Amino acid sequence: MAPGAPGPAATPGPTATPTPAAAPDAPGPIGPADPVGAPAPAGAGPAAGAGGVPAQPDWRRLSPRMLAVHPVQETARALPALLAVLVAGSSSGHSALWTLAGVAVTIGLGILRWATTSYQVSAEQVQVRRGFLRRRVLSTPRDRVRTVDLTSHALHRVLGLSRLTIGTGQSDRKEGLRLDGLTVAEAERLRVALLRRTASGQPTLPTQSTLPGQSTLPGQSTLPGQPTLPVPGRIPAGEFGAGGQFGESGQPTVAGPLDWSRADRPARETVLAALRPGWVRYAPFTLSGLVTIGIVFGFIYRLVNEAHLDPSRFGALRDLAHHLSQAPLGLAVTEVVLAAIVLVALASTFGYVLAFWSFRLARQDGGTLHVSRGLITTRATTIEERRLRGAELSEPLLLRMVVGARCIAIATGLRVGRGAERGGSLLLPPAPRREVVRVAAEVLRDPQPMTIALRSHGPRARRRRYVRALTLAAIVPAVLGVLWGVAGWPVWAPLVALVTLPAGALLAADRYRSLGHAVTGGYLVLRQGSMIRRRCALARDGIIGWHLRQSIFQRRAGLVTVIATTAAGRQRYALPDVEVGTSVPLVDRATPDLFTPFLVETPSR
Template sequence: MIDVIETTLAWRRLSPRMLVIHPFQEVVRAAPALLGLLVAGTSSGGQGQWWSIGGVGLMVVLGMLRWFTTTYRITPEHVQVRRGLLTRKVVTVPRDRVRTVDVTSHVLHRVLGLARVEVGTGTSERRREGRLKLDALTAAEAARLRVELLHRSPAAPVTPSEGAPVAEGAPVAAPVAPPAGSTPAAETELARMRPAWVRFGPFTMSGLVTVGVIAGFASRLVSEGNVDLGRVGPVQETWRWFSAMSLLLEIATVVLVLAVFVSVASTLGYVLAFGNFRLTRHTEGTLHVTRGLLTTRATTIEERRLRGVEVSEPLLLRAVRGARLSAVTTGLRTAQGSQRGGSMLLPPAPRADAVSVARLVLPRAAGTPSAAPATPASPATSASVASSAVEASPVTADLTAHGPAALRRRFTRAYGVHALVLAVLLALWWWAGLPSWTWLTAAALLPLTALLAADRYRSLGHALTSGYLVTRWGSLSRRRVALECDGVIGWNIERSFFQRRARLATLTATTAAGKQGYQVPDVDLAEALRLAAAGTPGLLDPFLVKAQHVS
């Protein structure tokens, strides 16, 4: 028994195959600088290739040092990672604080049978603290670690060759984990990627990121290598052809080329990121998301940590009736956005599918029928029960509008900003000789400003139903959040100078999950107090003063 405990608590190293992964990653990160050294040294008559070779060697050594300086261990109470050469650092995460486990395998990882594991604890997610990363473990070890940490299984004896505890219920003499990529038997599939969803790829505009990355890489490479693009033949010919066009034709050409490139890049990125997408529910009380073609990613979320969902509809995606679905839960990355972060439950897909999956994912709300009636019911009764269940769902419930004061505020803010921009353009035209088409274009866009203000008002709404606070806001990116009231730890009521004049307020529900705060903007003050008091009964009682009616 002593030997078993020592083996379980011993510090272990990552897979030796990571000696291929990390040097390669360091070389890729330093590629622009290394290419710059090569080009600069060669063009000036120096030995640029030797500088580049030396730089590559340094990156390889730095990558290899990670294996020698990184160890980890799993104890019954903690997960610990020890790293660093000159500065030794030990990161300790209590096992009862583990919220999520992300298992990612890039192309090279998959070739070598490795995976990167990130353990989320739900603390300081925005600063990337509170996350423990192990890069790289074998795929089998990563699968064992995910099951053990999230299912709270007690440590079991293991053989020295495995060096890891196994899940509860596994035979003591043969601690085995499910093979990487295998599908557990006890699971229910909630959603799967369909080929028809690819049509939403061009409307995600994620290709803009690709354009920015390529432009940044090219700019840095040109800067490091002191390359004069004006002397490159194809660039000269393209610029000469482009300069011969009229201004309007130049603008149209740039917009068309950019739109085509962004659409193609967005579609390709959509397929690569969300190919083979599956969302499943496991009997152990977890939701499991797997996705990716070249780079595979698996995220496991404890349902008991789920506090709600967010349905987001960016403007372009909303135009084709699409939406994304994200989880509001602790321990997930929200700063990177719902598409890239681990909180994603459904990629851009038909809005009806997003709503259906949201209803399946949400914990059963109070007031929603939990089971079929014990006595046989007539078709009319069954239809009535089904209708009430749909109405009680936070993702389909009707929302309360925010009144004429919020409408006036939307138009005032929109036209105020537009008027300021128009005044600046007029001043520059009058005193600095700015072309007149600039302020004429701004003036012509006034109807568009009105449409934007009206759409922002139509997006406003809130409700308190089935134990959930539901809030919706936004126009360029409309979001609807259903937040479980049991997950609300406080309420903030803010009133700006202009909101006080309009007798409005912004109610913020503070929570430990998701973005740590969700707003109900520009709501009547009395309604804000009613929502807070009803959402968390008794919490505001010491701060409320009842009106005394004098006869």
């Protein structure tokens, strides 16, 4: 059975609208004296255009400094094509001329990209217009703005520029609306202004139901037994968008005109966490450098292969290959493994310093969480707290061995599925577990979700984990035993493979120990995983539906997988192998207003 929505509700994101090609307006770059969408002076009334129609804000260009950035970006993207042009032109003896022509075209495309890009910020929406032959307008309603991300790469920082990305709660396969080339000061002012919610312009909602028996706002029902809306605080997800917040008048807050006077004031904030030098010791246990080494190795391999180079011609590589060929097999394997471990540890530490240098998490007075970090490339992400639907405590296996963890936000408008660091949902990098728990409690304003003891899933769930793990672990020595008897493989192969059995038993025990759930206050707490143990505290008012799923093996064992759907984070949070008799009370306790109407009382015999 699946009461509620069967899947996560998609939040509308930016919409692209093709428009006829036209010469873009050319007002100068915005500055403190000419803000985008600045309100008219008090008593002046709205600006009017022809026929008395209120004038829209002007279309603005990006900073002219981007003329030094776009050509460099386009040249880097076109580097493979330029190399191909160089090789093709070498056959005719005009390789330099062809290369210069290719570079000129690439630079011209970069300049054209700046010349055909403009944007507009009004009280209702943010629009970006780009394209020359195919003009497109990308629009985002301001009341759909969930997060604002500011990123400055090395060249951006030299020129005093920043890239502003607006998150709107869309899928992680798409990018948010992006303004690449604002000055740092203007990007910061626009960030603050976009995340302000004003009381003006709020919709008028009925305070009393027009139909007999309907529930009223703020939350009383005229029929006995009918569920009511919870007040005050957040509106349940699905009401007025992906969750809202009541204002002082009882109405949900909405986006209003840009308040530049407040945006210019320095934000008052409370620092929740800041990077400490000692946290670098957790970097080697993240294995993030493994991916970097793999990418670099693949690039070098392709380069050597395409250039028809012989690595044995280089003295150092020739000596290393000769040493490994002369050493015993066991010693050679040990040396290679140790060298790889050291290299991965160094790369992980270097990447940790680059990504999280000057890390800082603060709660600002505008009702937002502000995360800033980065050494060469700086990044600042601002999350509205009313879009926050919980927090996740992530503990990869190696990091858990040294009592470390990291904290990830569960919020609408943040990309997921590509790593928390890239998606901007990281609230705390790998750090001591005690510190991570403290920060999560500060973010949630409640320490219980991260400290409460969880309820185990019983002996049937434990037996299911042992059966699955040991069955898979027994397949490896069985296959190697067949190959030893049929293909003449060495006899030690299946004997060594028998170590998979105790390894499988340890894995099953750890997976069961990690499995648990609890309902506390306003949160549903779920925990599972072994290689990466995740403890998720999901706000109960952010759950928009449930999905109960059973495989044929689960039906025989009397177990069910309970999946809570939400518009935030991964959108599906599963709790596997819950006893059938426990699943329905768990769902009903977590969201009684959502689930109770679907329950039928069974008459007692």
